[in-house]
Amino acid sequence: MRNYRQLRLAVDLSLVALALLSRGRRSWSDGPASPPTPPPDGEARAGAGPDSPARHSWKGLDMHDTLTATPRPYAADSPVAHLLDMAEGIGQPTEDEQCEDAVTAAAHYVYNAYPDTLGTVLDAMDWTGHPALHSAGFAFEPAATAWLDGGLWLHHTLRISEADGAVDVLTLIVPCTCGHGYTDIVLDSEDMLIEILAELRPTHGKSVHDDSHDDCRTVRPVAPLGRPLAAI
Incomplete structure (x- = not known):
């Protein structure tokens, strides 16, 4: 879902840029604007040698002016101004949007990756x-x-990294026979799920509780059958 939001933002920004370019800050019929007249050689910027970057310009704009930090080094109606304002207005997704996207991602993943088991009993x-x-x-x-x-739960999330991007992580949370907590099992395929269910x-x-592993004792007590954990 995050990739979808980023794609939608990119499309919106592209449309704004195209609209601004078509409108233009001046009419195309006016013809090309005259480039600024560069200063005479004898009026070079003080302290700038002949090979200094400050002497090199692009369309009459000194690099020194471009690199100098200013509160807003662009016109208020320029394309970059509108694009940056749009990005600021969109911002981060709200908590409700995060929850909605998480549900959509979980349902989509289970339906496609576990079609013969979880996909038949969950929507x-x-x-x-x-x-x-x-x-x-x-x-x-x-x-x-x-x-x-x-007492069984499923937990789905996305593990995001620069190397792998967004990876689905589905975990089966199972109550322990000792009655002191839960054991979590990360699933990687439908075949693995079937083996665990067996x-x-x-x-x-x-x-089945294993005295050599006390992971289940580190979480809350097992919820009574038929009673969600959140109600305890």
């Missing part, structure tokens, strides 16, 4: 979106969760 209405969380020491992208009943069937959807 978009079964997912609940959650906005991004940012705090000192951690940051989480927007996510969506689906309550499967019996292992969970004898325990009615619970993960």
Whole structure:
């Protein structure tokens, strides 16, 4: 969804630029504007030698003027002014938009990647979106969760990196037989999900406790069957 928003922003910006170019800051019928008259050689900018970048100009505009930091080095009605104002007006998605996008991404991924299992029992209405969380020491992208009943959950998010871009991450959250918490299982295919479900069937959807791994003890107690975790 983020890629879609970026594409939509790029299209909007392109349309604005084309409109501004067609309108122009002056009429094309006026003919080309006369270029600024460069100063005589004897009136070169003080302190600028013959090979200094300050002496080189583009269409009569000194590089020194272009590189000098100013509050707004462009006209208020110029194309770049309108483009920057549009980008500022769009801003970041709201929390509601993040939740909506997270639900859409989760439903789309499950429908396509798990068509014979999860895709047959879940639809978009079964997912609940959650906005991004940012705090000192951690940051989480927007996510969506689906309550499967019996204490089982699905959690979907996008892991974003420069190397891989946006990667779908689907996690099955299973209650432990010890009654002290949950075990999370990151799924990578429908075949893996089927194997896990076969292992969970004898325990009615619970993960068999292993004393050598106490991960399940680090989270909240298992919710009673049929009662969502958020209600505890």
